[in-house]
Amino acid sequence: MWNSLKARLFQGYRTGKFPYTAPVLPDHFSGRPEIAVDKCSQCGKCAEVCPTAAAIVNGKPVVIDTGKCLFCGKCAEVCPENAVTISKEYRLAAMTRENLLVTGSSYLPERPTDREFLRFCGKSLKIRQVSAGGCAACELDFNVLNTLAWDMGRFGIQVVASPRHADCILVTGPVSENMLLALKKSYDAAPRPVWVIACGTCAISGGIYAGSEVCHDGVEKILKPDLYVPGCPPHPATLLEGILRLMDKKF
C-alpha cells in the first residue's frame, strides 16, 4: 500500500494535454496528403507505386483516396513535380466516404450532422470493438486511448464488453470471411439505434487486403460506417479526434 502510494507520487500525473492542445507528432509523421493541382502533370508515377491504388490519375490531376491510403508517402517521393506532399494534418477522420478523397490542398474537417447520434451519444458513447481480420495494430492503438495517457473516459467514451451495452460498433480489419458472421451477430446484438466506426484503412476499404478472396474489402458493404478513421493504424490522436468530432465535443 505504502509502496504503491510512493510509486504513484514518483510516476506523477501523466495524462496528455491533447485534445486541448495539438498532439505531439513525430518528425516523420505521415498525415493527410496535399495536392497542388496546378503542378500535377498527370504522369501517373504516384499511381504506379501506390500499394493500394489510393492515388488515382484518370485524365485529371491526381486524387488520393485516404480511405485506401497506407500513408507510406511513396506518391510524394516519386512525384517529379512535387505536386503531392504529405502534411502533418492528423485530423483524418470523415463522416462520409466521399470526404476521404483528397483533391487539393485546402482542408477543413467536417462537422457532425447526425442529430440523432448527438441526441443519443453526444455526451456518452459506449463502444464495442470487433476485430474482423485486424492485424492487432489498430486494436492496440485503440486500447491506448483507454490508458491514462489519453484517458478517453473523461469524454464519456467507454469500451464495453457486450454489444448489448453498446451504442456503437468499432470495426477493425478488412473483414475476413471467417469473421463475417460474428461481426453481423455482434452488430445485431446491439440495441437500436446503433452506429458504426470503421477504424483503420483495412476496415474502410480492405487496405492492403483489398481484393483478397477471403476478405470483404472492409466493412463498407456490410455495415455502413458513420465515421471513417484512416491510417495504418490511425494515430491515437487521429482516432480520438475523430470520435470527439463525431460527438461534437467542444474544447
Next chain:
Amino acid sequence: MMETKNFLLLGNGKSIPFASVPELPVAEFSKVCLTSITAEKCRIAAFFAVPEDDRFILTAILGDPAAAGFRVLKTVVKERYPSLTAHYPGFNRFEREIHELYGIVPEGHPALKPLRFVNTQVGDMEFYRMQGKAIHEVAVGPVHAGVIEPGHFRFECMGETVYSLEISLGYQHRGVEKLLQGGPDRRTGFLIETAAGDSSIAASINYCRIMESLCGIGLSDPAVKIRQIALELERCANHIGDLGALAGDVAFLPTASFCGRIRGEYLNMSADLCGNRFGRNFIIPGGCRYPVDQEKAKKITRKLQTVSRELWNALDLMFNSPTVLDRLENTGSVSLEDARSLGLVGVAARACGLDADARRDFPVAGEKTTGSLPVDNYNGDVISRAKVRYEELKKSHDFLFAALAEIPENGAVISQELTPAPDMLAVSVTEAWRGELCHAAVTGSDGKFRVLKIVDPSFHNWEGLAMALRNEEIAHFPICNKSFNLSYCGHDL
C-alpha cells in the same frame, strides 16, 4: 559448412538453389526429420509444401543450434505420406496446414482437424469432448470481452477445474500467403508487416534479409544497427504492455496503468525513428527508409533514460507485491517435457527452462544482438513467463543504450531496384518479442515467389497455452492467456 547427403546446412538469412536441397524418399525424409529433432536438438523452423505440377515438394527447415544454421531437406509426395505428428507433436499444426491447403493426407495424424477453416465453415469441427454428468463445457469467442483479436476456446470442465482446452482459430484468416505469391511487388512489404501487426519490425527484418540474399545486396553497418534498435524498441513496447496487462488481470491497477502509459512512450520512440508507432514501412530491402543521425540517437537515449526509470519503478512495484505473486506463482504451469515435445519457442519456451533463443542459436553475420539469458530458474508458470520478459527488458535496455551511443553520423540509408535470383530457397529467422519468427521463400524460374512461408512464433505456441490450462482453475485463464499473449492473425495469416 558441415553437410551430409541427407540434408544441407543453410545459414540464417542465406539462400541456396532450391534444386540443390537433398531430395529424400519419404521414409528417409521422415527419419531424418525426427532424428534431428528428438536426438540432435534441432527444432522446426518451417515445414511446408511447394506445389509442382501434380505433386508437392514437402520442405523441412530445421533449426540446428549446434551448427548455427538450418538443416534443409525435401521429399516429393502426391496425396499422402506417413504423419510425423504421430511421432513428434510439434508437427501438428504444420501438417494440418498442409492438409488444409493442398489436401495431402498425413496418414496416422492423431487429430487431423481444420486449422484456419480455409475452405470450410469456420468453427465447424469435431471438438474434443468429455462425457459424464458432472462435466460442463465452456465456449468462449470468437468475439472476446476486450479489445482483442478473435478466436474460439473450448474448455471441458468439472467444477472449476479445466481438464482440456481446445483452441480453434482461423477467424483472422486474410489469405496473406496467397497474396504474397507472385511477388515481390509493391504490396509485398506491407503484407509482411501486417501479417502480425505487433511484430512488424521483426517481420520486415526477415523479409529484407531474404530479399538482400536473393538479390545479392549488401547492407551498410548503420542500417544493421538501426534495424536492431527498432527491433528492441518493438520488444520493449510489447513486453511492457504484457506485464501491465498481467497486472491488470490480477487487479493490480498501479502497474497496469503505469505500464499502459509507458508502453506508449516506447511506441513513440519507434515513431521517432520512422513516423509510425509500429515501425511500418521503415525497414526496406537494402536499408532503412529514414536515416538516424547522432542527434536523433541522443534524443531517443534521453527519452529512454527517463522512461526506463519509470518503467523499473512500475515493474518492481508489481514484482514485490505479495498479492500479485500469489496469483502468478504456480499458475498455468507447462512442464519442460511438454514444452520440448510441443516445440515451444521464445518467451514461452524459455519460461519452461527450454533454452531456445534464435539470437544465440542462429546468428547472422555482422549483426549484434542482445544475447540470450540463462533459463535455469524458471518452471513454466505465469510468473516465469513474466520474469523472462522482465529480464529481457533489462537486456534490451542495455543493448539500446549501447547501440544508440554507437550510431555513426549520418546513418546511411539506400534502397535499390530488386530482382530476386530465380529457383532459390532463402530462410531467415529473427527472435521477435514472442519468439522465433521464420520466413522462407522459394522463387520460381522468373524470380517471383512461388511460396513465401511465414511461421509466426504463435504457430508453435498456441498448443502451449492449451497445456497451461490443464488441471487449472478456469478463472486463471485470463492470466494464462496474457502470459503467452499469442498472435491470432500471425497464426491465421
